[in-house]
Amino acid sequence: MKYTTGLIGTVLSLAVFASASPLTTRQASSIPRLGGVNIAGFDFGIDTNGGSSGGYVPPPTSQFAHFQSKGANIFRVPVGWQYLQPSLGGSLDSNFLSQYQNTVNVALATGAYVIVDVHNYARRDGGIIGQGGPSNDQFANLWSQLASTFNNPKIIYGIMNEPHDLDMTQWAQSVQAAVNAIRSAGSTSQYILMPGTNYASVDQFQQNSGQYLQVVTDPAHSGSTDYLLYDVHRYLDANYAGQLQECVRDDVAVFTAFADYLNQNNRYGILSETGGGNTQSCVQYLGNALSYVKSAYPHFLGFTTWAAGSFDTSYNLTETPNADGSDQLIFTGAVQPNLP
Numbered sequence: 001m002k003y004t005t006g007l008i009g010t011v012l013s014l015a016v017f018a019s020a021s022p023l024t025t026r027q028a029s030s031i032p033r034l035g036g037v038n039i040a041g042f043d044f045g046i047d048t049n050g051g052s053s054g055g056y057v058p059p060p061t062s063q064f065a066h067f068q069s070k071g072a073n074i075f076r077v078p079v080g081w082q083y084l085q086p087s088l089g090g091s092l093d094s095n096f097l098s099q100y101q102n103t104v105n106v107a108l109a110t111g112a113y114v115i116v117d118v119h120n121y122a123r124r125d126g127g128i129i130g131q132g133g134p135s136n137d138q139f140a141n142l143w144s145q146l147a148s149t150f151n152n153p154k155i156i157y158g159i160m161n162e163p164h165d166l167d168m169t170q171w172a173q174s175v176q177a178a179v180n181a182i183r184s185a186g187s188t189s190q191y192i193l194m195p196g197t198n199y200a201s202v203d204q205f206q207q208n209s210g211q212y213l214q215v216v217t218d219p220a221h222s223g224s225t226d227y228l229l230y231d232v233h234r235y236l237d238a239n240y241a242g243q244l245q246e247c248v249r250d251d252v253a254v255f256t257a258f259a260d261y262l263n264q265n266n267r268y269g270i271l272s273e274t275g276g277g278n279t280q281s282c283v284q285y286l287g288n289a290l291s292y293v294k295s296a297y298p299h300f301l302g303f304t305t306w307a308a309g310s311f312d313t314s315y316n317l318t319e320t321p322n323a324d325g326s327d328q329l330i331f332t333g334a335v336q337p338n339l340p
């Protein structure tokens with residue numbers, strides 16, 4: 001357990017400890033160190049403006065047992081909002097839901113945690129949630145239905161992938177609406193992932209996102225925020241976007257600043273996207289990054305890398321196993337050595 005020493009950190013830790021129940025603190029730290037892979041495909045066709053082309057591709061469910069056998073204990077399964085709920089406020093689409101739910105159930109059957117990740121960039125068809133697009137009530141309605149449907153204790157609610165270009169004070173209110181809906185639906189024991197802005201960037205998280213998200217409360221755990229995890233992303237290529245085959249930084253200093261923030265404020269966080277090309281530079285830099293994240297447990301709970309699932313083996317960041325069952329270089333060289 002790594003704590004930053006120094007007067008300010010000590011005072012903050014004591015203040016939080018005094019107001020939090022020791023029981024909930026112990027429960028949160030009992031979550032294991034997490035490591036695994038994004039199994040993408042149910043999100044395909046959703047763009048960064050929350051638009052939908054309809055082109056989802058259900059991922060091969062054989063990958064869950066494959067990666068579990070290599071040591072993964074968590075999977076993130078992205079999904080498009082429009083596919084789940086064709087009309088705002090309406091019921092979930094039963095045909096689509098059964099496909100997505102069957103996939104999640106295969107993942108849960110391995111014993112792993114599963115992040116249900118709504119992959120919509122805080123948007124739907126160009127409109128920002130609570131900021132001119134879907135209302136907070138409509139967003140809460142989605143999460144109420146998802147929480148009722150996915151209520152296994154090992155489900156983690158990824159309420160939104162990569163918000164960007166929005167007002168963080170208002171976004172925190174949208175996040176609170178989703179948290180309240182999940183708890184009201186009876187899903188009280190599960191972890192909830194709260195993403196900040198700049199595509200959930202871990203860089204300068206406190207200033208850009210943490211100072212706003214810290215006001216969100218958990219109605220199921222009065223006085224504790226241990227079940228509200230900060231959800232961050234980071235790519236190590238030259239444009240920070242996770243598109244290029246080469247990596248140019250390990251960003252351990254950026255991850256360290258985030259871990260220090262978690263420790264000093266008695267919060268927990270997870271890196272739900274990072275990745276790299278199948279190149280020596282990414283094996284080195286991503287390996288360094290994941291090794292650091294692993295070392296920063298328990299406040300930094302772990303990671304899910306991008307990505308396997310329906311990506312073919314020619315995708316720049318592919319972790320999809322080859323047809324002969326062998327793994328990609330980035331998985332064997334950087335991910336697998338840092339799994340729990």
Ligand SMILES: *[C@@H]1O[C@H](CO)[C@@H](O)[C@H](O)[C@H]1NC(C)=O
Binds near residue numbers: 243244245246316
């Ligand atoms: C894949 O990586 C190469 C080399 O870094 C880059 O030129 C190309 O644009 C990338 N492809 C995509 C779709 O981003």
